[in-house]
Structure formats: structure tokens, C-alpha cells
Amino acid sequence: MKVISYIPIKGWATDDKPREKLIHKGESVLSDTELLTILIRSGSREVSALEVAKKILSSLDNNLNNLGKLSVKKLMSFKGIGEAKAVTIVAALELGRRRREEEFVRCDKITSSKAVFEIMKPLIGELQHEEFWVIFLNNSNKVISKSQISKGGIEGTIVDARLIFKTALENNATGIILCHNHPSGVLKASEPDKKITLKLKEAGKSLDIKVLDHVIIAERNYYSFLDDGLL
Secondary structure (H helix, E strand, C coil): CCCCCCCCCCHHHHHHHHHHHHHHHCCHCCCCHHHHHHHHHHCCCCCCHHHHHHHHHHHCCCCCHCCCCHHHHHHHCCCCHHHHCCCCCHHHHHHHHHHHHHHHHCCCCCCHHHHHHHHHHHHHCCCCCEEEEEEEECCCCEEEEEEEECHHHHHHHCCCCHHHHHHHHHCCCCCEEEEEEECCCCCCCCCCHHHHHHHHHHHHHHCEEEEEEEEEECCCCCCCCCCCCCC
């Protein structure tokens, strides 16, 4: 019979238990490890949920952005994390990402490239593959809608100009902002980036739909064609 070498969370003082601590003192006083412990719920005979949470975060340099990139399969590689727990963690982090997205989308008026970054970062800033999006604006530079145009990398994916301008016309948009992410974090416009931007700029002229900017999004920063004088 195995001997348990730690005190399970249920044996802790009430004030030290993560769930009870959240209820009585509020979520803001909990550490990242304690919040993750609540999602994990329970440990095993050998290790507590708190220790599992510590190991996961320690392996990620205690960086929550890195935690948000883990797949269900990757989370399940940690001892003590089965499919149900992994799904719970991924779902909780996705809700947090969507909340951030909604907060920025409600501001809705584009006044700078930074505003574009703040809107798009929650959507594509942490992805491990490239996606190409377009933000559709009215003549007051307010966001009408935004749409994913392609996925998988600009050079390997066709960016359909007809689809972009069809959507713009359907939404009565007078301006568009092009956006895509660089998972590598390198904030430099490639030749394909420049060619696509020029192609769409020229295509929009006959429809009186302006390409206002093309913003490349990375996890922590961005690059703007307009700010760099390329538009």
C-alpha cells in the first residue's frame, strides 16, 4: 500500500483551500497556481492538485500566455491531467480570450494602428499558424465587422480579393484594414505581404473602398504598413 506523503487539499485549513479562499476573499487574492488548482479540482494518491498546477506553470516559466497555447493533448502529457481536466483548462482560457476580444471590439472606432492591434491580438496574436483577417469600417472609421479570409500562411494560401470586396459591399464598408499574424514574432513585411497589400489597394480604388492599413500582429507587438509609410 502506498503512503501519501502530502496533506490533501481537503485536509488543509479552510482559509488555505483555493475554492474557499476565492469564495470568502475574492478571486483577485489567489495566485495563478491556486486558480489553476481550482480548474484541476483533484490530484492523485501521489500528488495534490496544487502540485500538478505548480509543475505545469513551472514548465511554462509561469507564463499564462504560454499556458493558453497548450492543446488538450499537450496538457494530458502532465501526470495527473486527464482528458476532462485538460478540456476544462482549455475551455477556461478560451473564455478569457473571448472576454478580452469583446472588451476591445466594443471600443470599435479605429483611430490608430495600436487600436487594430488591441482588437486583433486576442484573436490571432498567440496562434501557431498564420491567419489573414479583414476589418470592415464605415466612413467614420467605426468597425462594422471583421472576417477571417484565409488560414495557414500567406504564401501557401490564396487571399481572395473578390470575397473581401464582396463582403465590404454587402456591409456598406468604405474602408478596410488588412491584418495577419506572424507566429515567429518577426515584425517585418515580406514581399508576399507587400504584393497582397498593393493588389488589394488597387482593386479597391474602382469601388471607392480604401485599404487604410495592413497590420502584422505578433504576440507582444505589431507592425503597421501605414505607420511605416508603405500605404
